Amino acid sequence: MSDIEDDAGTSRQIKDDVEDSYGEPVSRKRAKKGGKGKRSARKEAEDNDSDEAIEVTNFPDQPLKRDQIGKLLGLAEDWEKVAEIIKRPFPKYGMAAGGLADLGDEDAIEKVDEIDGYMRESLDVIGVIKAHANALNVIRQSGLQGQDIEQVEALYAKTAKTTVADYKKKTTRQKYAKEEAYVAFKSSIWESKHPGIPMPPITEQIPREKADNSDEDDDLEVGGVTQNYLCPLTLTLLADPYTSIACGHSFSAAAITATFGGSNGLRKCPAAGCNKQFSLAHCKPDKDLAKKVKAYKRRMERNREDSDAEEVVD
Ligand SMILES: [Zn+2]
Secondary structure (H helix, E strand, O other): OOOHHHHHHHHHHHHHHHHHHOOOOHHHHHHHHOOHHHHHHHHHHHHHOOOOOOOHHHOOOOOOOHHHHHHHHHHHHHHHHHHHHHHOOHHHHHHHHHHHHHHOOHHHHHHHHHHHHHHHHHHHHHHHHHHHHHHHHHHHHHHHOOOOOOOHHHHHHHHHHHHHHHHHHOOHHHHHHOOHHHHHHHHHHHHHHOOOOOOOOHHHHOOOOOOOOHHHHHHOOOOOOOOOOEOOOOOOEOOOEEEEOOOOOEEEHHHHHHHHOOOOOOEEOOOOOOOOEEOHHHEEEOHHHHHHHHHHHHHHHHHHHHHHHHHHHO
């Protein structure tokens, strides 16, 4: 597993990519840092216009104007979008790890730990990305309060240094235990060994560190959400599950189709305690869930066989 320095490196790369896509000239940024970029930027300028090379460093710094302050929000949102993209494969990581845990041999367990490491690395990258977004928001806030934002690059570098350092100072629990995606990931592995049994609070799997205070534990007493694989309509295992995009509740295809009886109108969600309304068009086939139900069935079957075998031995 690589350390956090690598993650910061990755995010720097992402940052460059984001800014590049924002249309900011790469050569300008790199020219300021000096080094190879400077030479090539200069060379380019000479090639294009040999009379007078335009050097950005010759211009005095301009404070950020009011309308430019608004753009900081857009930049912060770009960071958030990158974080969302990194998060996208997380449910697949969970399924892969759960499948490997099913195999149960040493090699497979080692791979589960490896995937766990990737999860944490990805979450660290997201942590750093969010720290950068946070830095932009801090600058934006002081701009909105009427402060002149001068030397914006230096200010950003300084602010981001603090917000990133704050993230890195966090303990393992503080970094991951409240991350829904991580808890879901751990639940997938847990489910492999304990199908149908809710996962205890994730803190049981992450040892307490010195900087973890006990007050925080109260917030962290969230276990894995035991996925309920029963259809609320048939009260049997989901068959060909459809999930409502309005509320995330899932139903067996035949049952939810029958509930709407050919109507395209809105109806109250049939799941107990849910007040959302949706139409049949809002219910989409849920392939991931179908796979989970299949794995659940297989695991229950395996457990039953195991306990039968034990009885024979006894
Ligand atoms: Zn619902």
